[in-house]
Amino acid sequence: MNGTNHVDATDRSPTSSRRRFLSVAAAGTLASIGGLGSVAAQSEPEIIRLGGEIAGWQGRAPDTIADETNPTLQLEAGTTYRVVWENLDGMGHNVALLDGDGNVLERTEVMSEEGATQSIEFTAREAMAEYVCEPHITSMQGTISFGDGSGGGTTTPTPTEGGESEPYISSGASVRLETIVDGGLVAPVDFEVPPGTSSRRFIADRLGQVYLHTDDGLREEPYVDVSDRMAEVGGEKGLLGMAFHPEFQSNGRFFLRYSAPLTESAPDSYSHTEVLAEFRASDGSATSASFERRLLEIPQPQDTHNAGSVTFGPDGYCYIGVGDGGGAHDNNPGHVEDWYEDNEGGNGQDVTENLLGSVLRIDVDGESEDKPYAIPEDNPLVGDAGLNEQFAWGFRNPWRMGFSDGRLFVADVGQNGFEEVSIVERDKNYGWNVREGTHCFKPGPEGSRNPPEECPSQLPPDVRGGERLIDPVIEYPHSYQGQGVGSAVIGGYVYDNDAIGSLGGKYVFGDFRKTAETETPTGSLFAATPTDEGLWELEELTIENTESGTVGAYVLAIGRDNDGGFYVLTSAETSEGRTGAVHRIRPPQSAAQRTTATPNNGSAGNATTANATAANATPMAGSTTNATVNGTPTTSATTANATTTANATPANATTSAIPAATTVTEADGTAATTTGTTATERVGNETTAAGGNESTGDAAGSSGSGPGFGVLAALSGLTIGAARLLSGRDSE
Secondary structure (H helix, E strand, C coil): CCCCCHHHCCCCCCCCCCCCCCCCCCCCCEEECCCCCCHHHCCCCEEEEEEEECCEEEEEECHHHCCCECCEEEECCCCEEEEEEEECCCCCECCEEEECCCCEEEECCCECCCCCEEEEEEECCCCEEEEECHHHCCCCEEEEEECCCEECCCCCCCCCCCCCCCCCCCEEEEEEEEEEEEEEECCEEEEECCCCCCCCEEEEECCCEEEEEECCEECCCCCEECHHHCCCCCCCCCEEEEEECCCHHHHCEEEEEEEECCCCCCCCCCCEEEEEEEEECCCCCCCCCCCEEEEEEEEECCCCCCCCCEEECCCCCEEEEECCCCCHHHCCCCCCCCCCCCCCCCHHHCCCCCCCCEEEEEECCCCCCCCCCECCCCCCCCCCCCCCCEEEECCCCCCEEEEECCEEEEEECCCCCEEEEEEECCCCECCCCCEECCEECCCCHHHHHCCCCCCCCECCCCCHHHCEECCCCEEEECEECCEECCCCEEEEEECCCCCCHHHCCCEEEEECCCCCCCCCCCCEEEEEECCCCCCCEEEEEEECCCCCCCCCCEEEEEEECCCCCEEEEEECCCCCCCCEEEEEEECCHHHHHHCCCCCCCCCCCCCEECCCCCCCCCCCCCECCCCCCCCCCCEECCCCCCCCCCCCCCCCCCCEECCCCCCCECCCCCECCCCCCEHHHHHHHCCCCCCCCCCCCCCCCCCCECCCCCCHHHHHHHHHHCECCCCCCECC
């Protein structure tokens, strides 16, 4: 899946937003924390103890704040306090005390070592309004109150006439979730169905395994396991995406995105290497050798903002989403200078120095003189200044993207204020880090809390011809009038299936979790209706068979099969257990009772309707040894046109067999094997969080992210300890 939240306070940070909204301090029980009446009578500071994790500050002491999330601290002016907090998740956190205008009065350094403690001692004064973690200010934010309970300038939400705040996104269509996989997965991050089949579904788990799911359920042994090729899972590293070649039925080629150790040519201070690798499955034999080759190796300066999306377009080319390099404030080491002098650094606006912050397009069916792939001749920078792989740029963390109706929808996880989805075209600039969505942006804690009122809408004439910055078609804030809206956008697709008529023609997507409700998972599903101009109209889908009406788990990805069926991939915990699950989106029960239509092909034959919360998941037995497939080829009744995306609706149906993946052989001919531990053992052994350095300048460390960190950062503990997203959000 970063720092501050300028969307929460219109009185603090005027913006060019199309919609202006009010702020609230994070919810919490009003806690009286003593105070000895006068500083002269005080011999020792009053102690406040907290635990710190992305989900929020956890109150520990005194008893009045114990077990509260983001508790309100009631202080006495003139009294000295010491706040002692423990890092609970190994992510980059600090404590900052702010006044009513969002200015920092006191702060500590960012600390990212799990289990370490830090303290800040101060004398309370009435100007203090709130305490926050700057890297994750939207979710780790509590109120400071004095005397009568009034804070130092914090605002309160304006309710509607009925006494409740009006939601930013209104409730819309109802759907059901049918759970087809419950348990056996830690953090399922991608769902793909090869062209030409409706009965074999592939699910990528962040720990490095790809599992085959059929109508008989989830295979225990992975179809392929790349965990031994990966860097240590943490931050937003891991197995991040997969795609099948449009002609997979005949050539057996598929592609994985994963985080690997640094290459010898990469700077020593960098975190890892992002890899796009090609695998070739056998023609039906479960024992014959396969091979792998690396197509792309992109040095990654930080362990966040890795993106991970990969897909094939209708043109047959491979599209790859690449994050901006991450780091606190998105201007740490690894970010290069660009044309916009007002903002320090910003790989999204650079197209000459590196491939970060962009959507790339390559031809995996060809080769060039020095690369294992070819460059499409109509890529926009071919023959001009810039890197030829570039297709579009100006992105922060394009975690998920996909084609619908020939259009490329890219969901770009935001910093502290806004999430966005854009329809991406070649040779276009989508604004980051000059803008966050349609709003001006300034890196750093102060800048992102109080962004500029004005910023450029296009480049200078002497820079790439003065290209315009393109607005998204979908945008929403992290919070509105005290209510959480979302934290990390999860890209989806346009729904073109007749099964759920209320979704027809709408872009269906998700969000990792709401920002204001942190005690239980609050992942959401949304639908966007196109408009003639401007931002699309949004609605939040109501989940008919969950108690909360939301997904009831953290949303990691949206999948689509070749029959137009949609799926939501979730995890129920951020700290432990194999609670990863996959749910098919179904019509509401009332609609199902009114129709006798047979469900679309591709659903699991043994699937049952269940609550989306994947609690009490049973760990999967079996070990992950050699990268082999367990199973035999399956005959399919349909096949997709070779020129369309791997997830496109099938056409020209024929029958063909799906190759099975087997032991992977490196280019030098040596067979690669895993460490021989079971998946469960691997999870249990990975107990150290990445990036223990306390300095925000440590390029290789996890320097924090806001709620839109990139989804996976919030799950770093899960994927480290049971190994812990969206979301990459760094401490902007």
